[in-house]
Amino acid sequence: MKILSIITQKGGAGKTTIATALAVAAEKDGLNTAILDLDDQATSCFWGDIRQGLNHAPALAVKDVKAIRLPHVLEALKSAGCDLVIL
């Protein structure tokens, strides 16, 4: 399982845009992909909620997670056969 972290300070540098676009591209390439959203603003999660309601959208896991829980959640995703996690 690969882990890709997208990190800058808050303020609209494009983290959420890149994370969600890369996740969709990875899923289309056949990778079992998850987004873990560590931002309290949870914009990726809201995006995931809207996307889930679209008929054509394939399943893509988007979870909000607190940093202290990250090791446990990553282990769980690895065990579940996840190929790519985007933080």
Ligand SMILES: Nc1ncnc2c1ncn2[C@@H]1O[C@H](COP(=O)(O)OP(=O)(O)OP(=O)(O)O)[C@@H](O)[C@H]1O
């Ligand atoms: N490559 C780009 N070109 C033009 N606009 C972009 C690009 N990437 C992102 N944006 C726009 O910039 C704004 C901020 O992007 P985004 O929400 O992805 O940033 P962010 O780093 O997640 O922000 P925050 O720090 O608030 O979480 C959005 O309106 C988005 O559509």
Ligand SMILES: [Mg+2]
């Ligand atoms: Mg963001």
